[in-house]
Amino acid sequence: MSWAGPHTDGSGPTPAELNQATAEIAALLGELLGEDVVMAIGVEPESSLVADIELESIEFVALAEMISERYGEEVDFVAWMADMDIDDITGLTVGALAAFVAGGRRP
Amino acid sequence: MANMVANGVRFNVQRLGSPGPAGTIVCLHGLLLDNLSSFYYTLANPLAKEMEVVLYDQRGHGRSERPPNGYGIDDAVGDLVALLDALAPEPPLYLCGNSYGSLVALEHELRFPGRVDGLILIEAHLVLPTWGEQMAETIDLGLWTVNELAAADDDRGRVRADRKLQRQMADAREMVATTSLVHDLRFAPLTSLASLEEVECPVLALYGERSDVAHVGRLLAESMPTCELRVVADSGHSLLMESPARVLSELRSWLAELADQRRTCDGPLLDRRPPARRPHQPDPVGGPAAP
CATH class of the missing domain: 1.10.287 (Helix Hairpins)
Incomplete structure (x- = not known):
């Protein structure tokens, strides 16, 4: 799945922005699942939200809502999700989510 | 928006999309192992580009509160009424149910006719x-x-x-x-088949051709003059998860037909004033514009 943010120069988020977004998503996962659970699993960019982190579908929806609340209109989660089917959503990695978040809120 | 108390119970509610002339669709999931995510993963986000979509976990399910009592159909309808009162959704208002959720949507219409503008019943059960x-x-x-x-x-x-x-x-x-x-x-309590005949709002009934409740779809179509039955090939009772793209396209085409009918009914025959907002609004469901 390709990252699609609002940039016009064709560049994606920088590694620093990606790292920051990954850390923020890990923090939201900690809030959702408990810090101890997230520490035990380990959240890496290549971690699959469903297969590795074992998010249940209802928890994924809660995470999506947390991201939407955290970043507001900077990230259009609905438009991003609308183009995905069930397999796309269940195949999402932390890195893909971070790229979306980092890209969506760049100036 | 996650938590709302209605009918004395705390509900996990998600509102996606924006209020607008295309109205609101409220989704009701099925029993026990189900929750709002089955709609979130399938219909909710695509529809939210066109209209407001409301999802909630029914009591005891998902991330809503689980009180010890109140799991009858009356209670589920009471929860829905209280949530609709609190949310005050933009009309036209549609209820979309999956499996048991369809029964809740239908029973809402039987108890409170005229409050919604259409029902989408996916693999509905009836209490026979x-x-x-x-x-x-x-x-x-x-x-x-x-x-x-x-x-x-x-x-x-x-x-x-x-x-x-x-x-x-x-x-x-x-x-x-x-x-x-x-x-x-x-x-x-048994569903009143006699009262089905009196349902006036448009109803779309969707069933998988291999569904174990396909006979309920035929019964709905026979009993309700306003019901249109569409059967989806190669699917069973899990129609929503098995064939989400097909369900979405059937739902969109049905909504487009309703929007066309509304435009026609709102037209010069009934009201000679120019329509207030419609000429500048994009067609919400992509159907052809009415003449």
């Missing part, structure tokens, strides 16, 4: 004679059987996959053990 008994027994039996199968497979190689299933089954078992759900289903 013996339905309550069968549901109660299926849940009691089914849960324990599936759980034993999962436990038998719980070797080291499958432990991760099974852990999620175990968690879901444990949650479902807890719901059965700590709530009046099975009792309330067993004694569910």
Whole structure:
């Protein structure tokens, strides 16, 4: 799945922005699942939200809502999700989510 | 927006998209192992580009509160009414149910005719004679059987996959053990087939061709003059998860037809004033513009 943010120069988020977004998503996962659970699993960019982190579908929806609340209109989660089917959503990695978040809120 | 208290219960509610002339669709999920995510993963986000979509976990399900009592159809309709009152959704208002959720949507229409502008019933159940008994027994039996199968497979190689299933089954078992759900289903009042004939709002009934409740779809179409039955090939009762793209396209085409009819009805024959907002609004569902 390709990252699609609002940039016009064709560049994606920088590694620093990606790292920051990954850390923020890990923090939201900690809030959702408990810090101890997230520490035990380990959240890496290549971690699959469903297969590795074992998010249940209802928890994924809660995470999506947390991201939407955290970043507001900077990230259009609905438009991003609308183009995905069930397999796309269940195949999402932390890195893909971070790229979306980092890209969506760049100036 | 996640938490709302209505009818004395805390509900997990999600509103997606924006209020607008295309109106609002409120989604009602199925029983026990289901929650709002089945709509979130399938119809909600695509529809939210065109209209406001409201999802909520029914009491006892997902991330909503699980009170010990109140799992009858009357209670589910009461919850829906209280949430609609609190949300004040932009009309036109549609209810979209899946499986048991369709029964809740239909019973809402039978009790409060005229409050919604259309029903989308995906794999609806009706409370026909013996339905309550069968549901109660299926849940009691089914849960324990599936759980034993999962436990038998719980070797080291499958432990991760099974852990999620175990968690879901444990949650479902807890719901059965700590709530009046099975009792309330067993004694569910029969759906009044005579009152189905009086339903005036448009109804779209979607069924999978292999569905074990396909006969209910035929019964709905025979009983309700306003009901249009569409059968989807190569799908069973899990139609929404098996064929989400097909369900979405059927729903969109049906909504487009309704929007066209509304435009025609709102036209010069009834009202000679120019329509207020419509000429500048994009067609919400992509159908052809009315002449």
